[in-house]
Amino acid sequence: MKEKKVTPYHHGNLKESLLETALEMVDTEGLEAITLRELTQRLGTSRSAVYRHFDSKETLIIGVIQKGYADLDLLFTPIFQDRTHSVAERFEMMGRAYLEFAIEHPNLYRLLFGENYRHEREEACDYKDENQATGLYALIGLLLEAQEEGIIAKIDPIVQAATVWASIHGLASLMIDGHLMMSDNFEEIYKYSQSVLLKGLL
Amino acid sequence: MKEKKVTPYHHGNLKESLLETALEMVDTEGLEAITLRELTQRLGTSRSAVYRHFDSKETLIIGVIQKGYADLDLLFTPIFQDRTHSVAERFEMMGRAYLEFAIEHPNLYRLLFGENYRHEREEACDYKDENQATGLYALIGLLLEAQEEGIIAKIDPIVQAATVWASIHGLASLMIDGHLMMSDNFEEIYKYSQSVLLKGLL
DNA sequence: GAATTAATGTTGACAATGTTAACATTAAAT
DNA sequence: ATTTAATGTTAACATTGTCAACATTAATTC
Numbered sequence: 001m002k003e004k005k006v007t008p009y010h011h012g013n014l015k016e017s018l019l020e021t022a023l024e025m026v027d028t029e030g031l032e033a034i035t036l037r038e039l040t041q042r043l044g045t046s047r048s049a050v051y052r053h054f055d056s057k058e059t060l061i062i063g064v065i066q067k068g069y070a071d072l073d074l075l076f077t078p079i080f081q082d083r084t085h086s087v088a089e090r091f092e093m094m095g096r097a098y099l100e101f102a103i104e105h106p107n108l109y110r111l112l113f114g115e116n117y118r119h120e121r122e123e124a125c126d127y128k129d130e131n132q133a134t135g136l137y138a139l140i141g142l143l144l145e146a147q148e149e150g151i152i153a154k155i156d157p158i159v160q161a162a163t164v165w166a167s168i169h170g171l172a173s174l175m176i177d178g179h180l181m182m183s184d185n186f187e188e189i190y191k192y193s194q195s196v197l198l199k200g201l202l
Numbered sequence: 203m204k205e206k207k208v209t210p211y212h213h214g215n216l217k218e219s220l221l222e223t224a225l226e227m228v229d230t231e232g233l234e235a236i237t238l239r240e241l242t243q244r245l246g247t248s249r250s251a252v253y254r255h256f257d258s259k260e261t262l263i264i265g266v267i268q269k270g271y272a273d274l275d276l277l278f279t280p281i282f283q284d285r286t287h288s289v290a291e292r293f294e295m296m297g298r299a300y301l302e303f304a305i306e307h308p309n310l311y312r313l314l315f316g317e318n319y320r321h322e323r324e325e326a327c328d329y330k331d332e333n334q335a336t337g338l339y340a341l342i343g344l345l346l347e348a349q350e351e352g353i354i355a356k357i358d359p360i361v362q363a364a365t366v367w368a369s370i371h372g373l374a375s376l377m378i379d380g381h382l383m384m385s386d387n388f389e390e391i392y393k394y395s396q397s398v399l400l401k402g403l404l
Numbered sequence: 405g406a407a408t409t410a411a412t413g414t415t416g417a418c419a420a421t422g423t424t425a426a427c428a429t430t431a432a433a434t
Numbered sequence: 435a436t437t438t439a440a441t442g443t444t445a446a447c448a449t450t451g452t453c454a455a456c457a458t459t460a461a462t463t464c
Contacts, residue, residue: 014412035450046414048453053412057451110317118380155394158384162376163369163395170372174364178320182360192357193365196402216441237421248443250423255441259422 015053017043022064023108030107031116034061061117068112073134075101080138087146088198094142095168095194102172109176113169136161152201160201167197217255219245224266225310232309233318236263263319270314275336277303282340289348290400296344297370297396304374311378315371338363354403362403369399 011017021042025034036047036057054060079093102109110116143157143164152160171193174180182189213219223244227236238249238259256262281295304311312318345359345366354362373395376382384391 011413036452037450045412047451048415049413051452113376113379113381114317115312115379156390159387159391159394162373162382162384162387162391163398166372166376166391166395167365167369168372169376170368170370171364173375174315174368174371177315177317179315180364182364185361185364188358189361189364189368192361193368196365197398198402199404200398200400200402202401213442238423239421249421250444251442253423 011043011045011049014043014045014049018050018053018060019063019067022060023067026064026111027105027108031061031111058117061111065111065117068108069134072101072112076135077138080142087142087149087151090142091146091198092194094139095190098168099172099175099190102176106176109172113173136165139164146201151198164197164201167193213245213247213251216245216247216251220252220255220262221265221269224262225269228266228313229307229310233263233313260319263313267313267319270310271336274303274314278337279340282344289344289351289353292344293348293400294396296341297392300370301374301377301392304378308378311374315375338367341367348403354400366399366403369395 018039022034022039025039034057036050040047040049050057050060054063076094076097079090079097082090082093085093140157140161143152143160146152147154147157171190175183175186180186180189220241224236224241227241236259238252242249242251252259252262256265278296278299281292281299284292284295287295342359342363345354345362348354349356349359373392377385377388382388382391
């Protein structure tokens with residue numbers, strides 16, 4: 001039986017592997033930890049091999065962002081659409097899942113919802129619509145349901161969605177960036193924020 | 203009359219000048235634009251001179267952050283304490299001033315309230331208490347006033363403050379990081395957020 | 405099936421960056 | 435006046451993203 005070559009000249013699936021490994025590196029060690037040398041070394045290729053698949057490091061990271069959004073959608077969309085729970089319950093589940101993700105994957109969360117590569121993201125507006133916005137549209141859908149049930153006021157759901165998202169994103173950001181010195185109360189703060197939101201939205 | 207030496211060997215006020223120029227550079231060009239070479243060149247000194255005043259670039263940036271907080275306090279505290287306006291009015295003024303600052307100085311805002319140098323900030327806890335928290339304490343004071351007037355519910359003002367701050371910080375962050383694709387409605391979103399807050403806090 | 409072309413990977417080099425060591429100059433202290 | 439501390443300079447280093455020139459494999463064409 002022929003022994004498998006340890007390091008074949010062609011990797012075979014380098015582009016996807018780069019994205020996967022980079023995503024993993026961001027998640028565990030932060031964006032700064034991604035160097036092309038370290039990244040390619042882990043895959044057994046040379047630094048410059050990246051440039052056969054991406055224009056620059058920036059382009060690669062944007063690919064990672066896209067991948068991250070896609071993964072997130074798989075996580076969140078089912079919660080929004082889970083008809084076995086009431087709208088109010090789903091609202092609570094959504095907020096909790098969102099915060100849990102941010103706290104368990106702070107580096108990834110910052111990459112997806114922070115400043116990084118803002119300009120480039122804005123240029124690639126098609127991807128923006130496809131991925132980044134789907135979560136927001138799911139939230140809008142949930143709010144429309146809530147409007148129908150009379151739980152919240154019937155006003156522009158886009159404005160409502162921005163308000164809700166900002167509230168939870170603010171909580172998540174302050175928390176993972178170490179600005180909530182009262183973080184031992186975090187559960188209490190979250191519950192209070194949710195109650196303020198639901199009360200205020202009516 | 204002796205002509206002033208164009209470039210004296212000793213700058214005379216290098217430490218403070220470094221902080222000022224660095225702050226200005228962050229504000230106008232972003233944190234990434236700060237390189238020791240560019241920074242020192244603007245002041246007419248050599249790159250390594252920085253190390254006579256700061257252990258590292260990191261330490262210098264932390265100094266910039268401290269300076270930024272001090273400046274911010276001078277901006278916000280008067281609003282909180284302005285007794286010529288009602289509590290509700292000051293609440294509105296505060297939120298608007300906060301958002302205006304974030305939008306006019308996004309790079310500075312990110313440096314002060316984002317992830318940067320989180321660990322180092324947490325280590326220097328005295329500075330954290332002195333500066334970063336003063337704004338929060340001012341907010342807590344305002345909320346206590348509001349509680350006395352019966353505008354909002356009498357519960358733990360720290361929890362309320364976190365909720366309010368998160369809501370506005372979330373709005374500011376999403377805005378300056380380009381995540382609000384409906385940013386043409388921003389004024390409407392802000393007003394709605396404020397109304398949701400006040401209604402929910404009661 | 406052989407020859408050509410495209411795709412993919414490697415090596416060496418480059419400029420920019422933060423940092424340090426060794427040295428130079430000025431101010432402060434004795 | 436001499437010594438010492440403070441402050442500034444220069445040269446060098448390792449690390450980084452990037453690119454050009456070259457090497458190897460896969461795909462295509464005749």
